[in-house]
Amino acid sequence: MTVGDLTERALIARIQSRLPPAPAWMPVGIGDDAAVVEPERNRLEVLTTDALVEDVHFSRAFTPPAAIGHRALAVNLSDLAAMGAAPRLALLSMALPAALPVADFDAIADGFASLAAAHRVHVAGGNLTRSPGPLTLDVTALGTVKPRRALVRSGARAGDELWVSGSIGAAAAGLQMLQASVEAGLDATSPVEAGLRVAAGLEACATRYLFPEPRVRLGTLLARNRAATACIDLSDGLADGVQQIAEASGVGAAIDASELPIDPAARDWFASRGRDPVDDALGGGDDYELLFAVRPRLRHRLAAAALHGGVPLRRIGVCTPGRAVLLRCGSIERPLPRGYTHFQ
């Protein structure tokens, strides 16, 4: 059975059956012309939208449907996290090829609903339509943050330290691994192949690509006591993130190559492909870690984020006067490689 065999209403009901009832602050939820929501008191609202388009952001050849649903929400929650906002609700708009199996549709909804439940994000509505081309998920997410606590990109000053959460490069390596397994004729979505990947130590990277964990807790902790002066999420890679913060803040940056928390399995993978692990880790997208600036005399404010943020934090460089964005390898400095850009 494919989604083309069902009505829009039947498909909406399949999504709704996976969601908890609307909370008291949402007096009208899915099913009317629009949802009605009580704003949270004494909070600013943070709004973002991001899309996943088949064969641009994922391939169904190696992305299990649950991962498609998970990632569509995760990339939006990551944007909220980068602003220090606690997520509250989301809207999901899907364009579905008529031949999409209903089982895949259900699994996409499961992936979305699971991550939503984990972060107490309520689905306030959505839209379903046929697609004559790619499967597309367009998500809008709304979060809240206390007044004057939102983390922007533009607050860094020369002298601020640059920190990054978790590790980088794993998602890019995972994507390469999944692509390579498809090119080798393997079925990347089969449990057997997954078992082989685990045995080869590759599963962790693939999982980082397929099921990124948005750093929601870390973001809200960084905002709560203004520990960070600027923040961005690494959707397009660390190099791009550093450039964006530097440009928005009107500063330069110097990143220490030896301090980069490159995922060890990713480092091995890149090296095995004859690539420079530092370049690939810096340029690779989809990490969804947070990059943020910290004023050195306020570094103690990082304590709560370091203790309770759920992910290690690493100082990787510093903001500099001037506008140059450099990578330091020992005594050698070179321009930081450019990150991923969408329309080239």
Add this chain to the structure above:
Amino acid sequence: MTVGDLTERALIARIQSRLPPAPAWMPVGIGDDAAVVEPERNRLEVLTTDALVEDVHFSRAFTPPAAIGHRALAVNLSDLAAMGAAPRLALLSMALPAALPVADFDAIADGFASLAAAHRVHVAGGNLTRSPGPLTLDVTALGTVKPRRALVRSGARAGDELWVSGSIGAAAAGLQMLQASVEAGLDATSPVEAGLRVAAGLEACATRYLFPEPRVRLGTLLARNRAATACIDLSDGLADGVQQIAEASGVGAAIDASELPIDPAARDWFASRGRDPVDDALGGGDDYELLFAVRPRLRHRLAAAALHGGVPLRRIGVCTPGRAVLLRCGSIERPLPRGYTHFQ
């Protein structure tokens, strides 16, 4: 020049140049990970999302780019109007074929920005990505309404009158006219052809399809003094709207065929094609009028909406006990034909 020749950032700048500066209540607008917005005091928020997908909701063969941008926002503002909400902001997510001419991209942005300006809707953000298939615009809109004033579908009771704004059928006729002109080998987007259409009296219907006017003023007036007990917009046609209100409210309905405000040019067009004008006008989508229920003893509350709503109002039927949804033609009653459904 096509959008594939430009960076995402350059394309965003082209949109931003068409928008007014962010208002004071939006301290962070386009350009960060997410927008930051102060909620309006003492208001509920109303949220909706709707997509336009090429070759599902429009064809570029006969839809000028400005109309694509206009419609993408209009269908969302219409949903807000149906809830009685005043629109406040929108987010625009676009998936663009690389071969889309930049001039068309600009015109899409112009169409979107013009309607946004007309309704004082501020663009809080968006997303641009490549599309390997159709041009897709996904819009999320947020509006506000006073507590206990939102218009839902479920408030109608037996005895309530059913009213509709403006006229129906024109958009469906306009779409058929545009399709026919393309099939006849005419260029539906050329000014010369447009001139011929005006001469033939067809332009008004085509304009209703291409540039629908969301009934924002009417919706807010209906909500302000609770003139309506239930409301829906006619995105999928009048027949569908009546069914939806009846189902959500647990009532039946009887529609008087002789009271339907069928657009005269549309009526002539349908008749000239050998079709039943009543069936085509009832079933045709894209009207974006409002259908609403009014308690007879509170009919005087309609005065403000009738005077200042900017569109004529017409009583077309009544809600009935039981669940049957009927069309009355003189002494004959028959089931109301079903409206448009997306996944069949």
